[in-house]
Amino acid sequence: MSSITTSGGLQLQVQGPLASLRRVGAVAANTVREAGRNRLFFGILGAAVLLLIFSVVLSDLALVDQRARLVQDFGLFTIPLLCNLTAILLGVVLMTKEIERKTLYAILPKPLRRAEFLLGKYLGLVLLLLAELLILTFVWSGVLLLRGGWLTPVIAEALALQFIEIMLVTAVALFFSALSSPILSGVLTAGVFVIGRITYVISELLGAQKGVFVEVPLMRALGRVLLAVVPDLSTFNISDELLLDWTIPNAYLGAATAYGLSWTAVFLVLAVLLFERRDLV
Amino acid sequence: MADADILLEVEKLAKTFRVGFFGRRVQALRGVSLQVRRGESLGYLGPNGSGKTTSIKCILTLIRPTQGQVRLFGLDPTDPLARARVGYLPESPYFYDYLKPTEVLDYVGRLYGLDRGTLRKRIPELLDRLGLSESMNRPLRGFSKGMLQRVGIAQSLLSDPDLLVWDEPMSGLDPIGRKEVRELMIDLRRQGKSLFFSSHVLADVETLCDSVCILDRGAVVAQGALSDLLHADRLESEAHFTLPIDPEPAVAALQRVAGVQLLDQSSTTVRLVLPTAQVSALTAAALSCGAQLTELSPRRDSLEELFVRKSVHLEEKSAAKEKP
Ligand SMILES: Nc1ncnc2c1ncn2[C@@H]1O[C@H](COP(=O)(O)OP(=O)(O)O)[C@@H](O)[C@H]1O
Numbered sequence: 173m174s175s176i177t178t179s180g181g182l183q184l185q186v187q188g189p190l191a192s193l194r195r196v197g198a199v200a201a202n203t204v205r206e207a208g209r210n211r212l213f214f215g216i217l218g219a220a221v222l223l224l225i226f227s228v229v230l231s232d233l234a235l236v237d238q239r240a241r242l243v244q245d246f247g248l249f250t251i252p253l254l255c256n257l258t259a260i261l262l263g264v265v266l267m268t269k270e271i272e273r274k275t276l277y278a279i280l281p282k283p284l285r286r287a288e289f290l291l292g293k294y295l296g297l298v299l300l301l302l303a304e305l306l307i308l309t310f311v312w313s314g315v316l317l318l319r320g321g322w323l324t325p326v327i328a329e330a331l332a333l334q335f336i337e338i339m340l341v342t343a344v345a346l347f348f349s350a351l352s353s354p355i356l357s358g359v360l361t362a363g364v365f366v367i368g369r370i371t372y373v374i375s376e377l378l379g380a381q382k383g384v385f386v387e388v389p390l391m392r393a394l395g396r397v398l399l400a401v402v403p404d405l406s407t408f409n410i411s412d413e414l415l416l417d418w419t420i421p422n423a424y425l426g427a428a429t430a431y432g433l434s435w436t437a438v439f440l441v442l443a444v445l446l447f448e449r450r451d452l453v
Numbered sequence: 454m455a456d457a458d459i460l461l462e463v464e465k466l467a468k469t470f471r472v473g474f475f476g477r478r479v480q481a482l483r484g485v486s487l488q489v490r491r492g493e494s495l496g497y498l499g500p501n502g503s504g505k506t507t508s509i510k511c512i513l514t515l516i517r518p519t520q521g522q523v524r525l526f527g528l529d530p531t532d533p534l535a536r537a538r539v540g541y542l543p544e545s546p547y548f549y550d551y552l553k554p555t556e557v558l559d560y561v562g563r564l565y566g567l568d569r570g571t572l573r574k575r576i577p578e579l580l581d582r583l584g585l586s587e588s589m590n591r592p593l594r595g596f597s598k599g600m601l602q603r604v605g606i607a608q609s610l611l612s613d614p615d616l617l618v619w620d621e622p623m624s625g626l627d628p629i630g631r632k633e634v635r636e637l638m639i640d641l642r643r644q645g646k647s648l649f650f651s652s653h654v655l656a657d658v659e660t661l662c663d664s665v666c667i668l669d670r671g672a673v674v675a676q677g678a679l680s681d682l683l684h685a686d687r688l689e690s691e692a693h694f695t696l697p698i699d700p701e702p703a704v705a706a707l708q709r710v711a712g713v714q715l716l717d718q719s720s721t722t723v724r725l726v727l728p729t730a731q732v733s734a735l736t737a738a739a740l741s742c743g744a745q746l747t748e749l750s751p752r753r754d755s756l757e758e759l760f761v762r763k764s765v766h767l768e769e770k771s772a773a774k775e776k777p
């Protein structure tokens with residue numbers, strides 16, 4: 173790694189991939205630190221833990237031999253949902269705050285590329301969300317144990333697949349918030365998340381014999397566009413299969429992961445390309 | 454002078470913003486050109502809204518110019534290598550309010566690729582120099598505007614840059630703070646650093662720069678060495694007289710000298726301004742009317758006057774253009 177020496181004799185390492193990586197790391201570390209000093213992150217985390225513990229109470233309503241199942245279903249549904257909610261909120265808040273509070277204006281003129289900044293922000297967010305997922309899974313497996321269940325490898329696999337969805341949603345949040353206002357980014361990201369989870373409904377409606385999606389040309393066009401630009405998030409949800417005790421083929425896990433990471437890359441690359449053009453006035 | 458000595462070069466920079474729903478055009482910059490050479494200190498002056506911040510943001514890639522180009526150390530400013538040698542202080546800087554000054558500098562230092570050892574030594578030194586050593590372990594949340602300004606200056610100096618680009622370094626500071634920053638700037642010049650800084654407070658600039666660039670409504674209205682600009686326009690002198698018992702005829706006699714303008718008059722004294730070439734004619738007139746010359750001094754434009762005159766000048770020009 174080549175370095176430049178300043179007139180006062182300092183060594184600056186700014187060239188080359190390693191220096192670039194270090195800058196990405198610095199931005200990521202600062203993102204993690206910011207969340208660590210932010211009420212929002214711990215608020216969501218605390219609420220999520222309480223909710224999981226609450227599922228114990230809930231399970232008391234069920235028949236004894238179904239209690240573990242109930243806790244399992246509840247967790248598999250709630251944990252990813254909460255992490256996605258965090259991804260949307262934290263992604264939008266931490267990114268738009270940099271622009272609204274103009275902290276970015278002091279950082280971007282440093283020998284830092286905008287792409288490096290966005291990537292660092294993204295990695296920091298993903299690390300935080302991974303921590304949240306692990307903490308919630310840990311609490312939940314305790315609850316599960318209490319009700320005679322067990323965190324099986326298949327359940328762990330299901331959660332890992334859900335994490336791909338969380339990574340994708342984070343990229344979407346960053347994409348919108350690098351380009352628009354906090355509220356608009358929040359609404360748009362939430363929109364992509366909700367529509368992404370029900371794309372199969374839209375495609376069923378489009379394929380049906382009748383209904384607005386078939387009869388009204390405008391709705392049909394809208395439905396087609398949505399299917400094209402919104403990733404199908406149900407790809408990452410295998411809780412139904414788990415419920416039926418089906419085994420999930422590795423090929424499926426691999427394909428789903430590739431699908432999620434490709435969409436993630438698309439959103440990140442688009443975010444960089446558009447963000448590079450943005451005037452920070 | 455070799456090209457390597459031109460640290461910053463701005464050529465015909467233009468920026469048009471589009472505002473509002475209908476994309477109304479606002480021309481913030483209309484072809485600004487300027488240069489900063491090694492060791493030079495260039496003051497960037499202009500009233501509020503004249504385009505200083507916009508052009509500085511173009512230099513540091515925060516804003517994409519509509520036209521024109523910027524070269525930093527001979528490189529395109531989008532090259533991180535070019536920006537590595539610049540220390541930038543944003544206008545009313547904001548930093549992460551959850552960080553302490555030491556953490557801000559640590560973050561910034563990593564972006565410059567400084568190693569831990571250097572940072573551990575350099576950060577406390579810099580904070581101490583800027584009078585922040587007592588608050589260096591408190592989050593910025595509770596900092597005053599002046600303290601934030603100091604943090605901003607500290608982070609701009611961290612990488613020992615050759616060129617400092619400071620947007621309104623004096624704003625938000627109290628008189629003591631201003632004095633300290635002024636001393637710091639003098640010190641930096643002594644070290645051979647190049648300074649490019651904006652201000653709308655002329656008194657701050659007059660003693661700190663070799664040359665100035667005056668901006669008004671997005672265009673450069675005057676540029677050059679301060680001494681040239683201040684003398685070039687007029688060579689005038691100011692004369693003070695003590696008047697005789699009967700003042701009126703004496704004043705009238707003095708005013709008959711070509712080019713004389715009355716500045717002010719009391720019952721016993723008068724103050725006049727005149728072209729320096731007319732000084733001997735004036736003294737002759739004074740001798741014959743009994744007025745006694747008490748003071749004669751060359752009159753230099755203050756920067757303030759130059760500033761106002763240049764702006765007004767431009768206003769008249771554009772007003773004339775708009776008339777059918
Ligand atoms: N984001 C923006 N949209 C529209 N006009 C802007 C924007 N930013 C600045 N301007 C205009 O550009 C001009 C120059 O502003 P600025 O560069 O901040 O001036 P200065 O720093 O000299 O006070 C002003 O007339 C201002 O109204």
Ligand SMILES: [Mg+2]
Nearest residue numbers: 505506507544
């Ligand atoms: Mg300004």
